[in-house]
Amino acid sequence: MSGSNDAVTADRNTGATTPLWDANPAPAPLADTQAWRQFVVSAQHADLTAATLRIVKAPHVAVDLSAQAQSPALMAAGEALLLERGFDPARACLLEGGMANCTEARPAWHTALRSADASLRVADQVATERERVRNFVRRADAEGRYKHVVNIGIGGSDWGPRLVVSALGNAGTRREMRFVSNIDGHAIESGLLGLDPLHTLFIVSSKSFNTIETLRNAERAIEWLRAGGVQDVNAHMVAVTSNVAGAAKLGITEDHVFKLWDWAGGRYSVWSSIGLPIALALGVETLDGLLQGAAEMDAHFASAPISENAPVQLALTALVNRNVFGYPSLNIAAYDARLTNLAPYLQQLDMESLGKSVDVYGRPVSVPTGSLVWGVSGTDAQHTFFQWLHQGTDPTPVDFVVCREADHTFAEHHRLLLANCLAQREALLRGKSFDTLLPEVAKTESDPERAAWLARHKVHPGGRPSTLLVLPRLTAQSLGALLALYEHKVFVQGIVWGINPFDQWGVEYGKVLATGIAEELNGGKTKPHDVSTAHWVDEWK
Numbered sequence: 162m163s164g165s166n167d168a169v170t171a172d173r174n175t176g177a178t179t180p181l182w183d184a185n186p187a188p189a190p191l192a193d194t195q196a197w198r199q200f201v202v203s204a205q206h207a208d209l210t211a212a213t214l215r216i217v218k219a220p221h222v223a224v225d226l227s228a229q230a231q232s233p234a235l236m237a238a239g240e241a242l243l244l245e246r247g248f249d250p251a252r253a254c255l256l257e258g259g260m261a262n263c264t265e266a267r268p269a270w271h272t273a274l275r276s277a278d279a280s281l282r283v284a285d286q287v288a289t290e291r292e293r294v295r296n297f298v299r300r301a302d303a304e305g306r307y308k309h310v311v312n313i314g315i316g317g318s319d320w321g322p323r324l325v326v327s328a329l330g331n332a333g334t335r336r337e338m339r340f341v342s343n344i345d346g347h348a349i350e351s352g353l354l355g356l357d358p359l360h361t362l363f364i365v366s367s368k369s370f371n372t373i374e375t376l377r378n379a380e381r382a383i384e385w386l387r388a389g390g391v392q393d394v395n396a397h398m399v400a401v402t403s404n405v406a407g408a409a410k411l412g413i414t415e416d417h418v419f420k421l422w423d424w425a426g427g428r429y430s431v432w433s434s435i436g437l438p439i440a441l442a443l444g445v446e447t448l449d450g451l452l453q454g455a456a457e458m459d460a461h462f463a464s465a466p467i468s469e470n471a472p473v474q475l476a477l478t479a480l481v482n483r484n485v486f487g488y489p490s491l492n493i494a495a496y497d498a499r500l501t502n503l504a505p506y507l508q509q510l511d512m513e514s515l516g517k518s519v520d521v522y523g524r525p526v527s528v529p530t531g532s533l534v535w536g537v538s539g540t541d542a543q544h545t546f547f548q549w550l551h552q553g554t555d556p557t558p559v560d561f562v563v564c565r566e567a568d569h570t571f572a573e574h575h576r577l578l579l580a581n582c583l584a585q586r587e588a589l590l591r592g593k594s595f596d597t598l599l600p601e602v603a604k605t606e607s608d609p610e611r612a613a614w615l616a617r618h619k620v621h622p623g624g625r626p627s628t629l630l631v632l633p634r635l636t637a638q639s640l641g642a643l644l645a646l647y648e649h650k651v652f653v654q655g656i657v658w659g660i661n662p663f664d665q666w667g668v669e670y671g672k673v674l675a676t677g678i679a680e681e682l683n684g685g686k687t688k689p690h691d692v693s694t695a696h697w698v699d700e701w702k
């Protein structure tokens with residue numbers, strides 16, 4: 162990717178801008194560019210004391226970056242870096258449906274799924290499927306159909322609806338909702354437990370309709386329906402997929418298939434018909450609100466100046482933490498019990514997108530890429546691993562996510578939640594020195610040597626960066642905006658690193674090996690393995 166506009170051409174078929182990944186000669190690796198060196202030096206000299214309040218306002222989310230490295234020089238270097246890396250044309254390519262996913266030769270056009278722009282070349286097909294989802298749900302609601310809904314899907318066909326339903330359905334859903342993803346038979350067993358087959362709908366969600374977990378679980382669901390006396394199994398099943406023929410093999414007729422398209426990536430697909438469980442659980446308006454919030458974030462990402470562009474600034478901050486300070490992970494601390502699924506959702510979004518070692522020109526990357534993303538919601542996290550965050554040997558940036566207003570009536574609980582969130586950030590940043598601690602400890606410890614020894618154990622190094630993301634309250638719109646914010650953040654990181662954030666070749670190899678081993682466990686021919694794998698295959702077959 163080059164910074165000049167000739168890295169981009171108009172695609173003859175689509176009219177959309179398309180970066181030339183095979184630019185010849187390929188531009189210099191990131192680490193060798195002057196813009197990168199300048200960015201690194203600026204970050205090394207930046208301030209990390211939260212001396213300056215720095216809040217970037219995006220639709221439905223305020224992003225407080227005060228407790229991250231900042232300086233005017235770093236801001237300028239970030240802008241220059243984006244220019245050098247061709248950010249503007251790359252963003253245009255993404256938003257206009259160009260070939261953003263170069264290794265799979267297709268767009269990554271999740272923004273089209275939530276756009277109200279009727280002039281997009283996919284607008285009609287998107288609107289048609291959206292309307293089919295709405296009609297299906299409206300009819301089910303009007304006729305009082307389906308007391309129970311079981312979503313069978315995994316990865317991007319699971320985490321999005323699972324997150325949104327658990328977040329916004331915290332106080333109840335219109336139907337009992339279950340999510341079955343894992344091939345572990347315990348998952349489908351508990352997913353079916355206690356349900357009435359005559360009043361259950363299965364949504365088999367799989368973009369490829371090729372995913373073994375989903376296919377096997379769907380087969381178990383069909384057997385269960387039949388065993389429960391259901392004659393017309395098709396009436397209890399719908400599929401969401403880009404593979405209509407695959408769904409037909411399972412007996413799901415085309416009129417029960419909601420389509421998605423190859424240009425909608427799995428981990429970016431909650432905005433498509435994959436969102437059907439959301440509408441069944443919470444109403445069509447909730448799904449619409451989610452899309453609307455995300456579309457507002459898209460508009461912000463497309464047009465806000467770099468210095469006020471929340472996804473861009475979050476991404477630049479992530480680059481500083483990962484590449485300049487060398488922090489290998491990012492902790493997601495959602496101070497909201499409804500957002501317990503945010504961390505695993507972002508884990509897939511970020512790690513599947515940015516866990517790459519080769520750039521778009523096929524060269525080894527010249528700097529480390531995607532972070533380990535992990536987290537548990539606060540305040541549970543404080544009693545689980547915050548000790549490590551405060552005093553461990555690996556400083557780790559934290560994204561704190563919190564809602565200004567809660568939707569329950571227990572005012573004191575929310576006050577305490579907010580206080581804890583602010584306090585943890587402050588402790589991470591400010592730290593507590595030996596000199597401050599010693600007189601405190603000395604008050605109860607008269608032996609000076611023992612007081613010093615104990616004070617050393619209590620030191621908090623501080624200087625540990627964090628971001629605070631504040632939503633006014635948790636709504637469909639604000640949740641949609643938050644997820645789109647992270648999508649674009651990940652995209653910008655990918656652009657700077659020069660990697661393709663839209664493929665996931667790394668999940669394929671293990672799947673292929675698993676198929677072979679499953680055959681062996683079933684009495685098939687032995688294949689060559691390392692000694693340990695061979696041992697267990699032999700033991701278990």
Ligand SMILES: O=P(O)(O)OC[C@H]1O[C@H](O)[C@H](O)[C@@H](O)[C@@H]1O
Pocket residue numbers: 315316317318366367368369370371372375427428513665668
């Ligand atoms: O929706 P499916 O085709 O069943 O794929 C489900 C999941 O499969 C793999 O794990 C991919 O890496 C994910 O990105 C995808 O979301």
